[in-house]
Amino acid sequence: MRRARLIFRRCVPLLLALSQGCEYFEYHPYDTYIEGPTGLTAAHTARIEERLKEKREFRFAVISDTQGHYDETEEVVAALNARSDLDFVIHCGDLTDFGLRKEFEFQRDILSGLNVPFVALIGNHDCLATGEVVYGKVFGAENFAFTAGNTRFICLNTNAMEYDYATPIPDFSFLDRELEMLPEGVVRVVYAMHVRPGEFQFNNNVATLFQHYLKRAPGTPFCLYGHEHTLRQDDLFGDGVIYYQCPDIAKRCYLLFTITENGYQYEAVAF
Numbered sequence: 001m002r003r004a005r006l007i008f009r010r011c012v013p014l015l016l017a018l019s020q021g022c023e024y025f026e027y028h029p030y031d032t033y034i035e036g037p038t039g040l041t042a043a044h045t046a047r048i049e050e051r052l053k054e055k056r057e058f059r060f061a062v063i064s065d066t067q068g069h070y071d072e073t074e075e076v077v078a079a080l081n082a083r084s085d086l087d088f089v090i091h092c093g094d095l096t097d098f099g100l101r102k103e104f105e106f107q108r109d110i111l112s113g114l115n116v117p118f119v120a121l122i123g124n125h126d127c128l129a130t131g132e133v134v135y136g137k138v139f140g141a142e143n144f145a146f147t148a149g150n151t152r153f154i155c156l157n158t159n160a161m162e163y164d165y166a167t168p169i170p171d172f173s174f175l176d177r178e179l180e181m182l183p184e185g186v187v188r189v190v191y192a193m194h195v196r197p198g199e200f201q202f203n204n205n206v207a208t209l210f211q212h213y214l215k216r217a218p219g220t221p222f223c224l225y226g227h228e229h230t231l232r233q234d235d236l237f238g239d240g241v242i243y244y245q246c247p248d249i250a251k252r253c254y255l256l257f258t259i260t261e262n263g264y265q266y267e268a269v270a271f
Contacts, residue, residue, distance in 0.1 A: 041140035060257055
């Protein structure tokens with residue numbers, strides 16, 4: 001009995017210390033409690049639309065697949081901040097390797113160091129575990145759109161394999177609504193996605209239908225995507241719509257697009 005009381009007296013201070021320090025424990029790597037800013041997509045698209053409301057010419061950068069490459073992500077932020085001619089940045093997805101909350105928070109905090117607004121699409125790795133939920137909290141809807149000057153950007157979740165094809169991806173209902181209700185004054189639509197048609201992650205049963213939808217928009221000049229970690233450009237369907245693939249950030253390269261009154265200019269920039 002005396003030994004039991006001694007053990008109890010020695011354990012109580014330890015238990016109290018542990019209970020007071022609970023705030024420092026990670027309960028689970030896949031928890032969905034977010035520390036820091038949330039709802040970034042809505043906030044940043046509003047900034048883009050306000051910034052470019054009266055502009056007919058503008059410039060934006062594209063990065064992708066920063067998953068696990070925190071040093072390179074910091075370096076590309078510094079490189080983009082060194083420019084004085086950028087209006088916004090598009091991240092084509094795969095912010096994370098494993099869909100971890102901390103991965104999303106680390107990437108969000110680095111990208112928030114940009115001097116210009118940015119949007120980030122959902123990638124196939126971002127859909128792992130509770131990643132879809134965390135992405136929704138940190139950024140917002142998986143399908144979204146915004147207007148920059150007279151150009152509409154439609155950003156799509158195309159990671160069909162991650163959903164076992166049980167969820168309609170691409171979401172044609174979203175595309176229908178967008179194409180039927182384009183804002184007044186829009187003369188072109190640019191599409192951004194993580195996975196291109198023809199890649200095995202895409203639902204290729206509807207690849208041709210998907211391209212028909214894209215062509216419904218006025219003056220669709222090009223599409224943007226990431227995922228395959230290489231620099232590439234293709235007219236995938238032979239219809240004049242060019243698909244530009246942004247390499248992963250470890251290749252130390254970003255894409256630069258300049259929208260003009262009469263078209264656009266494209267450049268791959270090493271940093």
